[in-house]
Amino acid sequence: xxxxxxxxxxxxxxxxxxxxxxxxxxxxxxxxxxxxxxxxxxxxxxxxxxxxxxxxxxxxxxxxxxxxxxxxxxxxxxxxxxxxxxxxxxxxxxxxxxxxxxxxxxxxxxxxxxxxxxxxxxxxxxxxxxxxxxxxxxxxxxxxxxxxxxxxxxxxxxxxxxxxxxxxxxxxxxxxxxxxxxxxxxxxxxxxxxxxxxxxxxxxxxxxxxxxxxxxxxxxxxxxxxxxxxxxxxxxxxxxxxxxxxxxxxxxxxxxxxxxxxxxxxxxxxxxxxxxxxxxxxxxxxxxxxxxxxxxxxxxxxxxxxxxxxxxxxxxxxxxxxxxxxxxxxxxxxxxxxxxxxxxxxxxxxxxxxxxxxxxxxxxxxxxxxxxxxxxxxxxxxxxxxxxxxxxxxxxxxxxxxxxxxxxxxxxxxxxxxxxxxxxxxxxxxxxxxxxxxxxxxxxxxxxxxxx
Numbered sequence: 001x002x003x004x005x006x007x008x009x010x011x012x013x014x015x016x017x018x019x020x021x022x023x024x025x026x027x028x029x030x031x032x033x034x035x036x037x038x039x040x041x042x043x044x045x046x047x048x049x050x051x052x053x054x055x056x057x058x059x060x061x062x063x064x065x066x067x068x069x070x071x072x073x074x075x076x077x078x079x080x081x082x083x084x085x086x087x088x089x090x091x092x093x094x095x096x097x098x099x100x101x102x103x104x105x106x107x108x109x110x111x112x113x114x115x116x117x118x119x120x121x122x123x124x125x126x127x128x129x130x131x132x133x134x135x136x137x138x139x140x141x142x143x144x145x146x147x148x149x150x151x152x153x154x155x156x157x158x159x160x161x162x163x164x165x166x167x168x169x170x171x172x173x174x175x176x177x178x179x180x181x182x183x184x185x186x187x188x189x190x191x192x193x194x195x196x197x198x199x200x201x202x203x204x205x206x207x208x209x210x211x212x213x214x215x216x217x218x219x220x221x222x223x224x225x226x227x228x229x230x231x232x233x234x235x236x237x238x239x240x241x242x243x244x245x246x247x248x249x250x251x252x253x254x255x256x257x258x259x260x261x262x263x264x265x266x267x268x269x270x271x272x273x274x275x276x277x278x279x280x281x282x283x284x285x286x287x288x289x290x291x292x293x294x295x296x297x298x299x300x301x302x303x304x305x306x307x308x309x310x311x312x313x314x315x316x317x318x319x320x321x322x323x324x325x326x327x328x329x330x331x332x333x334x335x336x337x338x339x340x341x342x343x344x345x346x347x348x349x350x351x352x353x354x355x356x357x358x359x360x361x362x363x364x365x366x367x368x369x370x371x372x373x374x375x376x377x378x379x380x381x382x383x384x385x386x387x388x389x390x391x392x393x394x395x396x397x398x399x400x401x402x403x404x405x406x407x408x409x410x411x412x413x414x415x416x417x418x419x420x421x422x423x424x425x426x427x428x429x430x431x432x433x434x435x436x437x438x439x440x441x442x443x444x445x446x447x448x449x450x451x452x
Contacts, residue, residue, distance in 0.1 A: 012135065015054035019095045021088045028083040028097060029135050031111060031143055033058050034255075035074050035276045037239045045071050046096075049081060052142050062091060065101040072108055073121055075245045077252060077276055079111040080139050082119075082132065113140045155253065158228055159192035163261045166271060173250045174229055175219060176243065179212050184234035186243060187223070188254070193372035194228040196344065197264040198416040206347050206368055208375040210267045217331060217437060222248065225327040228372045232257065232268045239270050246276075253277035264346065264370075310342045311420035313405055317446035318425055327373035329428065335436045338427045343369040344419040345406045353399040356385070363393070367444070369424075378426055378442040390448050402449045423447075 013026045030049030038045040043065045048058035061083065065071050072081070084105045086097040099106055105123035109115070117133045119126070156167040175187040199206075208214055210231040223229055232254075234240055246252065255275040257268040321340040329339050347368040350356065358364045363385025367378050380388055391398040409417035424447040432439035 015049060015051045015059045018059055018088055018097060022090070022095065023088065025085050025087050026097075028059075028061075028086065029132075029139065030059070030081060030083075031139055031146075032074055032077060032079050032081055033277060035077060035245070037236075037270060037274060038068055038071055043068055043071065047072070047074065047081075051139065052146075059097060060091070060094060061086070061097040061099060063099045063101075063106075070101050072106060073244060074108060075120060076111065076247075076250070077245070078143060080109045080136055082107040082109070082126070082128075084126070109136055111140060111143055113144055115140070157192045158190050158194045158230055161194060161259050161266065163259060166256045166258055166273075169230075169254045169257060171230075171252065171254065173246050173248055173252060174223055175215070175248055176246055177211070177215070177219075181212075182240075184240050184243060185211050186232040186234060186246060187229050188232060189224055189227055189229045191224070191227045194230065194266045196370075196372075196418070197261050197266070198418045199264050199346065205349065206263050206375075207265065208368070208377070210262075210265050220327070221331045223327060223331070225325055225331065225373065228266070230266060230268060232270070234270065236270070265375075309421065310423045313420055313450060314422040314424060315448055315450050316340065316423055316425050321425070323423075325373040326369065326371045326376055329426065329442065330374055330376065332428070335430050335440055336428055338425065340423065340425050341369075341371065342421050342423050343371050344421055346370050346375070346419060348403070353396050353403070356399065357393055361393075376442055378444050380444050384443070384445045384447075387446075388444065388448050390451075405452075406449065 011027065012029045013021065015028065015030055018026060018028060028049070030051045032047050033050050034048035036046045044063060046060055046062045048060050050056075050058040061081075063071050083097065083099055086099045086104045089096055089098045091098075098104075101123075105125040107119035107122035107126045107128070109117070109119050117128060117136060119128070154168060155170040158169070158171075161167060169188065169190065171188040171190045173186065174189050176184065177187075178184050210233070214220075234243055253276070255277060256271050256273045258271050259266065259268050261267075318338075318340060321338070323342060324339050326341060326343065329337075329341070332339075345367055349366045356363060356365055362382045363380060364382075365380040365385055367380065369376055369378050386393065389399055389402050391402065393399075406419070406422065407417055408419045424444055426442050426444055428440055428442050430436040430439045431441060
């Protein structure tokens with residue numbers, strides 16, 4: 001057991017004084033405002049801390065251990081860390097506190113005001129003193145009104161992202177999940193809409209989402225129904241350990257994310273320089289989806305999008321119906337309902353217009369529709385399909401011309417293309433009475449392609 005009398009001799013140095021203690025071994029206490037991801041190759045990670053006497057961007061603290069399990073596992077940006085016997089060194093010409101597993105110790109505490117004094121992770125050698133508790137309480141109280149100065153970092157809204165670039169996001173965590181292949185997904189939102197993508201047409205069916213399968217309805221109901229939700233794909237083992245600190249509802253700043261488009265769907269990945277940075281919850285307005293039941297089946301959503309612009313290519317029989325988003329539809333409380341949306345037609349099946357009618361002569365088509373919030377499958381069937389195209393079913397040339405208008409291209413197989421926004425009416429129904437939600441589907445009705 002460690003000699004407490006000897007350990008009681010140490011004193012905490014202020015963060016601003018640590019910058020003047022090059023080559024010295026010191027002890028520190030600070031609030032974590034930035035977290036980089038562990039490097040699997042050398043079992044190291046870096047975080048940044050501040051205290052009430054240091055108003056800059058903070059002091060980098062590098063941790064080096066024999067295994068990743070010995071590295072700090074921060075539960076939340078804004079937590080408090082105690083550091084004992086760390087050495088002030090130069091790393092890439094920057095003053096850095098080096099915490100080595102063999103000679104240093106640390107302890108992590110919840111940063112919320114009113115929490116206890118038991119660390120949720122600590123080095124075997126760490127023991128808390130009575131005076132440490134007062135330091136911890138003071139830091140927690142100070143953090144209630146503190147606003148972090150993130151220096152020169154420029155943050156990009158989701159509406160302004162660009163493919164192939166490294167950008168910073170100030171966003172809210174909506175959901176975190178893992179698929180069957182142990183790949184993790186972080187779902188983030190900032191209230192804006194990601195730019196619509198052009199498409200390179202391929203023969204295979206386009207996916208509805210970045211993740212392998214669409215999330216269940218009870219999970220989607222926790223999503224905002226306006227604005228786009230970005231999927232951040234996490235595959236690296238060390239990165240997966242680091243994102244354990246992320247919880248739905250948290251606000252976080254993510255630095256140096258790499259943005260990409262695949263199959264017309266936006267996603268992002270971590271780069272070697274990606275970091276998570278502290279943000280106050282009030283910096284991003286939280287969302288609270290509200291849904292109420294109405295007697296009218298044509299007014300199912302309390303919050304309707306106000307007159308979204310569309311191309312006018314299509315017409316509908318219900319101009320007085322409110323506009324809603326596809327996420328509104330997916331998460332609506334009743335299985336059956338009617339909706340009016342502004343969407344893009346991304347793909348249709350079958351692809352050959354000669355196969356739009358079945359053996360009984362009935363129109364049968366499956367379309368993939370999207371807006372800023374989601375993608376869905378929607379069918380066109382029987383008389384509604386004939387009404388939609390408004391031409392002789394045997395007139396292949398007329399069908400192709402109308403599809404070209406819908407897809408925004410000169411040919412059904414031309415690539416790339418940028419489909420126009422069109423309005424359409426949809427209704428939801430179920431195919432199996434004993435599994436209404438599991439068999440819920442969408443169908444286009446009372447919609448047609450206008451004549452030029």
